[in-house]
Amino acid sequence: MKQLKSELPAGLEKIVFRCLVISIAFLLFWVAVLFFADQLMVSVHAKFFGISDSDLDKFEYDAKLIHYQLMGIFKLSATTLFLIPWLVLRFSRDC
Numbered sequence: 001m002k003q004l005k006s007e008l009p010a011g012l013e014k015i016v017f018r019c020l021v022i023s024i025a026f027l028l029f030w031v032a033v034l035f036f037a038d039q040l041m042v043s044v045h046a047k048f049f050g051i052s053d054s055d056l057d058k059f060e061y062d063a064k065l066i067h068y069q070l071m072g073i074f075k076l077s078a079t080t081l082f083l084i085p086w087l088v089l090r091f092s093r094d095c
Helices: 004-037 038-049 053-093
Strands: none
Touching: 004 038, 004 053, 038 053
16 A cells, blocks of 8 residues: 555656646647648638638738637646646655
8 A cells, every 4th residue: 555655646747747748749739830831720710710811811810819829828728737746746756
């Protein structure tokens, strides 16, 4: 029973760290798509929402703004849900 209690924080630390790495990889992929394929992304979303060509300039600005805001929310969520718990588990293990 004692060994199970000592292995639980280490296992939880590994899981949280993997979730952190996956969320960072997803965020980097999102940034790369926004940086390299922004016109493709905007055109696909415009066709999906039925935006006409005359309104495409305003929609492009709004779409990029929404993506940047969502990336910020995602980064804040990943930090709160994965980075801080991982740091707590990592540094409390050594005490």
